[in-house]
Structures are given as structure tokens and as C-alpha cells.
Amino acid sequence: MKRDLLLFIAFALLIMVAPHFFHGGYLMNVLVFVGINTMLAIALNLLLGYAGQISLGHAGFFGLGAYISGVLTTTYALNPWSAMPLAALVVGCLAYLIGFPILKLKGHYLAMATLGLGIIIYIVFNETVDLTGGPSGLSGIPNLEVAGVVFDSDVKNYYLIWGVTLAVMLFSLNLANSRIGRALRAVHDSEVAAQVLGVNSRVLKVQIFALSAVISSLAGSLYAHTMTFVSPASFGFNFSIEVLTMVVIGGLGSIYGSFLGAALLTLLPEFLRGANDYDIIIYGALLMIMVMFMPGGLVRGIPALYRKIFKQKGEGDNA
Amino acid sequence: MQFDQILQYSLSGLSTGAIYALIGIGFSIIYNATGIINFAQGEFVMLGGLVTLSCLELLQLPLWAAIPCAVAVCTVIGVLFERLAIRPLRQPTPINLVIITIGGSILIRGLAMLVWGKDTHAIPPFSGDTPIAIGGATILPQHLWILAITLIIIIFNKLYFYHTISGKAMRACSYNRRAAGLVGIDVRRMVLFSFIISSAMGAVAGIIVAPLTMTAYDVGVMLGLKGFCAAIIGGMSSGISTVIGGLLLGILESLGAGLISSGYKDAIAFIILLLILFLRPQGLFGKADSERV
Numbered sequence: 001m002k003r004d005l006l007l008f009i010a011f012a013l014l015i016m017v018a019p020h021f022f023h024g025g026y027l028m029n030v031l032v033f034v035g036i037n038t039m040l041a042i043a044l045n046l047l048l049g050y051a052g053q054i055s056l057g058h059a060g061f062f063g064l065g066a067y068i069s070g071v072l073t074t075t076y077a078l079n080p081w082s083a084m085p086l087a088a089l090v091v092g093c094l095a096y097l098i099g100f101p102i103l104k105l106k107g108h109y110l111a112m113a114t115l116g117l118g119i120i121i122y123i124v125f126n127e128t129v130d131l132t133g134g135p136s137g138l139s140g141i142p143n144l145e146v147a148g149v150v151f152d153s154d155v156k157n158y159y160l161i162w163g164v165t166l167a168v169m170l171f172s173l174n175l176a177n178s179r180i181g182r183a184l185r186a187v188h189d190s191e192v193a194a195q196v197l198g199v200n201s202r203v204l205k206v207q208i209f210a211l212s213a214v215i216s217s218l219a220g221s222l223y224a225h226t227m228t229f230v231s232p233a234s235f236g237f238n239f240s241i242e243v244l245t246m247v248v249i250g251g252l253g254s255i256y257g258s259f260l261g262a263a264l265l266t267l268l269p270e271f272l273r274g275a276n277d278y279d280i281i282i283y284g285a286l287l288m289i290m291v292m293f294m295p296g297g298l299v300r301g302i303p304a305l306y307r308k309i310f311k312q313k314g315e316g317d318n319a
Numbered sequence: 320m321q322f323d324q325i326l327q328y329s330l331s332g333l334s335t336g337a338i339y340a341l342i343g344i345g346f347s348i349i350y351n352a353t354g355i356i357n358f359a360q361g362e363f364v365m366l367g368g369l370v371t372l373s374c375l376e377l378l379q380l381p382l383w384a385a386i387p388c389a390v391a392v393c394t395v396i397g398v399l400f401e402r403l404a405i406r407p408l409r410q411p412t413p414i415n416l417v418i419i420t421i422g423g424s425i426l427i428r429g430l431a432m433l434v435w436g437k438d439t440h441a442i443p444p445f446s447g448d449t450p451i452a453i454g455g456a457t458i459l460p461q462h463l464w465i466l467a468i469t470l471i472i473i474i475f476n477k478l479y480f481y482h483t484i485s486g487k488a489m490r491a492c493s494y495n496r497r498a499a500g501l502v503g504i505d506v507r508r509m510v511l512f513s514f515i516i517s518s519a520m521g522a523v524a525g526i527i528v529a530p531l532t533m534t535a536y537d538v539g540v541m542l543g544l545k546g547f548c549a550a551i552i553g554g555m556s557s558g559i560s561t562v563i564g565g566l567l568l569g570i571l572e573s574l575g576a577g578l579i580s581s582g583y584k585d586a587i588a589f590i591i592l593l594l595i596l597f598l599r600p601q602g603l604f605g606k607a608d609s610e611r612v
Contacts, residue, residue, distance in 0.1 A: 111358075
């Protein structure tokens with residue numbers, strides 16, 4: 001426990017001092033996205049990695065958070081600080097209600113149902129032009145403000161986003177190591193066995209689904225207030241797949257893995273500038289390679305690989 | 320006037336419905352043989368249309384030769400997919416299978432984008448485009464081609480599954496894979512067969528629909544999902560109930576787009592999908608099955 005806390009503090013310190021090493025404004029902007037994507041990956045990981053329930057519709061919850069925040073603060077001129085929790089509340093309630101029928105489904109069926117849900121939400125963003133501005137998007141969303149300080153620069157946004165992301169991480173790490181986390185893992189391994197041991201798996205799955213949606217919505221609201229512009233294209237099926245790729249690459253059931261996956265997949269396109277649209281091929285290949293050769297993700301795969309190489313070398317020396 | 324409109328929408332819905340039915344049967348065949356929902360199913364539909372296009376334009380083949388050629392190419396890709404992605408999987412849990420078939424579908428789509436670019440392509444209709452009047456509505460010759468080819472494929476499918484040894488063996492696999500293995504059926508070969516049949520069927524669906532709707536590297540996603548929706552309505556059967564599911568979906572979608580709002584056309588299919596999954600996960604016509612643990 002103490003080691004976990006030390007690890008987290010070290011990680012948080014690293015994140016907090018990181019901006020001092022990057023003077024370029026653009027990279028800061030990318031790192032803001034790493035933070036938002038880390039939140040999303042953690043949200044999906046709680047559901048997929050811990051409870052073993054897949055969702056291919058998380059971009060929908062992310063988008064709902066962004067749009068509810070965006071519409072409330074522009075059209076209805078609400079303060080962003082009240083719009084964000086309101087958005088999270090609405091998305092949480094929605095996920096809770098839809099969670100009961102949807103999480104009765106398993107495996108492939110659950111994947112398809114959540115995918116369908118995500119696409120329906122995406123279509124609604126596009127079609128409710130009066131409310132959301134339709135395909136051309138919604139602009140003029142205000143920045144967040146604390147005591148006169150407006151979060152309008154990349155450096156300020158970095159601290160804002162990463163402050164929240166670290167809080168989400170700490171919360172998730174605690175949750176994973178708590179009674180609830182153990183119950184979730186039990187549901188993952190065998191739902192029937194978990195039920196026999198007194199875990200109310202039906203309600204637990206719905207609760208974690210709603211929590212996951214709330215974190216996604218929060219990430220969406222923060223995205224809207226830092227970008228000041230949202231359009232449906234950011235919340236389509238492809239983005240759900242991107243988040244899924246982050247979780248799988250980093251490692252299912254590992255909070256730091258989600259950060260690793262999010263960082264890797266957010267930075268990757270920056271290094272593949274020339275390949276602009278073709279990065280989707282790389283996502284596809286990465287997904288397949290990871291599932292085939294490193295099902296535990298990078299957080300487990302790299303140490304295993306290291307041990308393997310090290311051990312083989314050791315044996316070679318003996319012989 | 321109103322009646323004519325409804326007739327028109329229903330007729331055009333019928334042919335898109337036939338396409339959904341073909342794709343849906345492809346989903347069901349693989350699901351029944353392996354327990355896998357192949358998320359890459361739609362990509363074979365896309366490949367069918369685009370490979371035909373290349374056969375016509377690059378190789379200058381006549382249409383009657385281009386079609387079997389394209390089906391053959393897609394089938395080979397289907398076999399490669401099974402061999403390289405599905406079979407080597409060390410932990411074939413449902414989530415891993417979902418992720419790997421999604422990965423495969425993204426990869427195939429991305430490669431198609433590399434090969435054919437992002438433009439929308441047209442394939443010439445099989446026999447002209449003079450509209451045919453039926454009652455107060457008109458249809459295109461291509462609609463008839465779609466319905467006829469779908470019907471022929473369904474009949475062949477039925478003959479294969481009920482009157483040949485390998486068809487019966489595949490049905491045995493879908494009832495119980497282990498028991499099928501015990502009576503000497505090579506289950507892994509049947510898995511390969513299921514991928515062959517469904518990638519070929521997907522390709523045919525993609526070819527016959529392309530003259531009507533045009534084709535591009537990304538048409539596979541929506542067509543695949545709607546095919547899946549048809550299969551869900553039909554209770555994942557590889558027979559007539561999935562066909563009815565597809566036709567029903569096609570007609571409802573076409574009526575919804577025409578009479579309610581064309582913007583929400585795609586949403587209709589997914590709302591039906593969710594409703595069926597929530598209320599009757601065994602399909603519209605199926606009996607409830609108790610879950611095995």
C-alpha cells in the first residue's frame with residue numbers, strides 16, 4: 001500500500017515538473033490531450049479491464065459531456081463550473097438507466113449493443129442542428145476560470161487537465177484496491193462464482209458502467225472548455241476504437257497502463273506526421289499484434305520480455 | 320399518392336434488405352461454427368465492390384468474369400484472415416476475439432484506403448438503368464438482380480447445409496463443437512469453411528449493391544453493422560429468419576427515411592438492434608435458450 005502511494009506521488013511529481021522541460025507550446029497542447037485521453041482510457045479500463053465488460057460506445061459519453069457542457073455554457077450562458085457537474089450527472093443517470101438492459105448482454109452482444117448506442121448518440125449530434133450546430137460544430141465555448149485566472153493557455157490547461165487526471169487516477173487506484181475492485185475482478189473471472197459469494201454482480205456492473213460514463217463525460221466537458229470548439233467528428237466510432245486501443249496496448253486492468261497507452265497513442269500521430277490518414281492502419285495492426293503476442297499489454301509484456309531475455313542470457317552464460 | 324410512395328419505399332427497402340440479409344447470414348454462419356462475431360464481416364462487402372472495380376478497370380475483364388474473380392480474391396482474403404488472425408490466437412476469450420476482429424477490420428479498411436484512395440467509385444449496373452414501372456412505383460433492373468441473386472444464394476445455402484456432408488458437419492458444429500469433434504468432424508476445417516462461405520457471401524453482397532449505392536473504402540462499417548442487425552433479428556440463424564430480419568430492416572429503414580427523416584435513417588437500424596437485444600435477445604422468431612455456464 002505504502003509502495004503504491006509512493007509510486008503515485010513520484011508519478012504526480014513527474015507530471016507536475018514535466019512542463020519545465022518542454023518550452024515548445026505545441027508539445028504542451030499534445031500533453032493536454034494525453035491527459036484527457038488518459039482519463040478516457042482509465043474510464044474504459046475500469047469497465048473492461050476490471051469488470052470485464054466491453055464498451056465500444058465510450059466516445060458517445062465523452063461527446064455527451066462535451067456537448068452538454070458546450071450547449072449549457074453557450075446557448076444558456078451557464079457558468080462552466082456548474083455545467084460540468086450537471087453534464088456528468090445527466091450522463092451518469094443516462095448510463096445508469098441504460099446500463100441495466102445493456103449489461104445483461106455478454107461478450108459480442110454487449111460489444112455490438114454499446115457500439116450501436118455510440119452510433120445513435122453520434123447521429124443525434126449530427127442531426128440536432130438547432131441545438132448542437134450539426135456537423136459544422138459548436139464554437140465559442142468559454143474557458144474555465146478560477147478566481148480571475150482564465151485557463152486559456154496550453155500551460156494553464158496542462159495543470160488544469162492533469163490536476164483532474166491525477167485525481168481520477170488516485171481515485172481509480174483506490175477503487176481498484178478496494179473491496180469493490182476485488183468484487184469487480186471476481187465478476188470478471190466468473191460472474192456466477194461472484195454471485196455465489198454474495199456479489200450483486202448485476203448492480204455492480206451497472207454502477208461501474210455509470211462511473212465509467214461519468215469520468216468520460218468529465219473528460220468531455222474539460223475537452224470542450226479547453227478547445228472552446230466541439231464537432232461530432234471527434235466523437236465517432238473511430239474514437240471509441242482509439243480509446244479501446246489505448247487500454248489494450250497499455251494493459252487491461254492497469255491504471256498506469258492506461259496512461260502509457262494513452263500517451264503512446266496520442267504522441268504516435270505526432271511522429272507520423274507524413275502518414276496523416278494512415279495512422280488508422282497502425283491502430284488496427286497494433287490491436288491485432290497486442291492481442292496475439294502481448295495480451296497483458298505493455299505494463300505486463302515489457303517486464304515479461306525483459307525477464308525472458310535476461311533469463312535466457314543467464315542460462316546461456318551458465319552453459 | 321400516399322400509397323404509391325409507401326410502395327416505392329417498400330420496394331427499394333426490399334433490395335437493401337436483401338443485401339442486409341446476405342451479410343447477416345455471413346455473420347450467422349461464422350457465429351454458429353465458431354461462436355465468433357466477426358466484426359470484419361462488413362469489410363468483405365466493401366472489398367467485393369472495390370475488387371470488382373479493379374477487375375473491370377485495371378484488368379479490363381468483362382463483368383461476368385470480373386465478378387467471380389472478385390469473389391475469389393475476397394475468399395482468399397477471408398481464408399488469410401482466419402489463418403493469420405483467428406487461428407493463432409492463444410487466449411480466444413470473447414473480448415480478445417472482439418478486439419482482434421476489430422483490429423482486422425480496421426487494418427483491411429486502412430489497406431483498402433491505401434489501394435483505392437478515399438474517393439467514391441461507381442460500378443456500372445448489370446443490365447442498364449431503364450426504370451421498370453410496378454404499380455405506381457418504379458424500380459431499377461439492378462433491384463431485380465439483387466433480389467434474384469440473393470434468392471439463388473439462399474437456395475444454394477439451404478441445399479449445402481441440408482444435403483451435403485460438409486454442410487451437415489457444419490450444422491453439427493453449430494449445435495455442439497465438442498460432440499462434432501467426437502464423431503470425427505474436423506472442427507477446425509469447418510471453421511475455415513465458415514470463413515470461406517461468409518467472406519464469399521459478403522463479397523457477392525458488396526458487388527450486387529455497388530451499382531446502386533456506389534462504393535468506397537469505408538462502406539463496410541455501416542453495411543456490416545446492419546447485416547449484424549438483420550442476423551440479430553433473425554436470432555443468428557443462417558436460414559430464413561435472418562432473411563426475414565434483413566428484409567424487415569431494409570423496409571423499415573426505407574420507410575423511416577422516406578416518411579420520418581432521412582438524417583435518422585442509420586439510427587433506425589441501431590434502435591431496432593438495441594430493442595431486439597434488450598427485449599428478445601434470442602431473435603424475433605426464436606425460443607428462449609437457457610444459458611450454459
